[in-house]
Amino acid sequence: MSHLRNIVILTGAGVSAESGIDTFRDANDGRGGLWEQHRVEDVATPEAFARNPGLVQRFYDMRRAAIQTKQPNAAHHALARLEAQWRGGTVTLITQNVDDLHDRAGSHNLIHMHGEHLSVWCTACDTRHRWTAPLIDGPACPTCARPALRPDIVWFGEVPYRMDDIHQAMRDVDLFVSIGTSGAVYPAAGLVRMARDLGAQTLELNLERSQGSAWFHESRFGPATQVVPVWVD
Ligand code: BV8
Numbered sequence: 001m002s003h004l005r006n007i008v009i010l011t012g013a014g015v016s017a018e019s020g021i022d023t024f025r026d027a028n029d030g031r032g033g034l035w036e037q038h039r040v041e042d043v044a045t046p047e048a049f050a051r052n053p054g055l056v057q058r059f060y061d062m063r064r065a066a067i068q069t070k071q072p073n074a075a076h077h078a079l080a081r082l083e084a085q086w087r088g089g090t091v092t093l094i095t096q097n098v099d100d101l102h103d104r105a106g107s108h109n110l111i112h113m114h115g116e117h118l119s120v121w122c123t124a125c126d127t128r129h130r131w132t133a134p135l136i137d138g139p140a141c142p143t144c145a146r147p148a149l150r151p152d153i154v155w156f157g158e159v160p161y162r163m164d165d166i167h168q169a170m171r172d173v174d175l176f177v178s179i180g181t182s183g184a185v186y187p188a189a190g191l192v193r194m195a196r197d198l199g200a201q202t203l204e205l206n207l208e209r210s211q212g213s214a215w216f217h218e219s220r221f222g223p224a225t226q227v228v229p230v231w232v233d
Pocket of ligand 1: 012013014015017018023024025044096098114153155156157158159160163179180181182183184185187188205206207208209222223224225
């Protein structure tokens with residue numbers, strides 16, 4: 001990989017699957033991305049939040065509580081090692097995941113394009129805070145004291161975070177690696193095409209074929225805790 005200077009990595013729920021965090025659409029779990037019989041696409045939207053805030057707050061309180069009990073796995077650690085050891089270029093890690101397993105594994109050049117489960121956003125005074133208590137209990141905003149906190153997570157129909165930083169990283173990409181994502185959701189799923197248009201090498205590391213597999217020069221299939229360390233090391 002020595003001639004490949006700038007690496008951009010995109011991760012999805014599959015990189016956290018072996019840490020015990022449910023993916024959204026995994027056929028394997030038989031639920032196909034359902035939660036309490038709700039499709040994630042139906043819960044992770046501003047309309048759902050306006051219609052039934054309690055349902056959405058409960059969904060995220062449940063996800064947050066589950067994530068707290070999980071640990072980074074060998075794939076998260078391998079990606080942090082790559083960033084620490086890479087010389088002569090940059091490693092940018094873009095994640096679609098709202099969990100903090102990349103953070104806890106030690107990745108620093110990290111873009112959470114769909115937000116973070118440990119952050120809450122006050123829609124009254126537009127400030128962001130570290131999550132401290134279940135939102136279903138209606139905690140007051142630390143800044144304006146109003147009970148207007150929502151998950152600081154990008155829902156369907158909302159604009160992903162740090163798109164400028166993402167496009168900046170993609171401008172100089174030599175190698176684009178997609179790990180553990182179904183390629184179902186845009187604009188994340190469109191990044192591989194951007195990489196190809198920019199003449200970069202593209203590699204997919206996933207459990208199985210994804211909706212984007214055809215766009216990659218190479219795909220390696222297997223569990224992330226096996227295929228990612230092999231690729232990094
Ligand atoms: C936007 C946060 C404009 C929430 C998420 C038609 C109608 C309406 C909208 C659209 C439309 N067409 C396109 C859109 C836009 C829409 C979209 O793409 N919809 C899809 C459903 C068609 N996108 C949006 O609304 C986005 N915003 O477009 O704004 C815009 C655009 C550009 C610039 C400016 C403005 C916002 C989308 C963000 C939604 N929020 N997450 C939460 O987490 O609760 S999406 C969520 O699903 C994830 O974040 C991720 O992005 C997405 C896909 O999930 P994956 O991570 O891929 O997980 P999945 O379960 O699907 O797949 C797991 C994969 O891992 C599988 O391939 C599996 O094989 C593999 N795997 C499993 N185990 C392992 C493994 N791999 C390795 N090892 C293992 N052990």
